[in-house]
Amino acid sequence: MINSENVRRKDEKADVLICPRCGNDRLIFDYARGEIICPVCGYVISERTIDRGPEWRAFTQEERERRSRIGMPLERITPEGLSTDIDWRSRDASGRELSLKRKIEMIRLRKWHIRTRMQSSIERNLTQATNELERLSSQLGLPKRIRDRALEIYRIALETGLVRGRSIESVMAAAIYAACRETRMPRTLDEIARYTRAGRKDVARCYRLLIRKSTLKMPLPNAVDFVPRIGDILKLSASTIRKAREIVRLARKKGITAGKDPSGLAAAA
Structure with a gap:
């Protein structure tokens, strides 16, 4: 001591x-x-x-937040981003199983809790959009910061009336692409549209609408950001990826990259 x-x-x-x-x-x-x-x-x-x-170990901030057992549960689909949920397991705070009467009562309370929390059309729309976001993020392997930013962009589109008359799937795919562009995550529009039923044309139209009607400022895509992703897919060595980055930077200095597709430039390098 x-x-x-x-x-x-x-x-x-x-x-x-x-x-x-x-x-x-x-x-x-x-x-x-x-x-x-x-x-x-x-x-x-x-x-x-x-x-x-704590008795558990965590190696990333996302894993640490997921394993933490303190604090209020965060729900991004609610207007203020905060909400509580009634646990689906029929057990009390000590872990003991509830009686049959209490189980029936908790099922009824859980049902009314969901109904009152999702009573407005905006919250119901956000619920469907969140499910679509989780599906696309799982298939694309997107981190939590991209998912959170995509949901924020979708909420902006919903509050400004851009979602009305358009499919939730195409607007959410456009929001994911905008979040990737904003954070310089190397994801192409074709790659995101591949996992949607809306198609590339609808997703591109919704993306252009988001940029035109909102205050989002998208940085210009950089071919250097696509080099590590292509190198990871092709299982290239670190020296090869480093050399490809040098080639892209040299081509940009000579002014021969203007008007070219960044992913195509990265693949050529």
């Missing part, structure tokens, strides 16, 4: 641990061994320290 004999504090208010030998305040916490180590002099300040963190 840490005590006053082997660990000093820089400031009583700050409560910062420092090494008692060299005064270094950037200590290393080895949770696997339960030790606090000074990286400068190698002194083990404390051992058998209790890890008070």
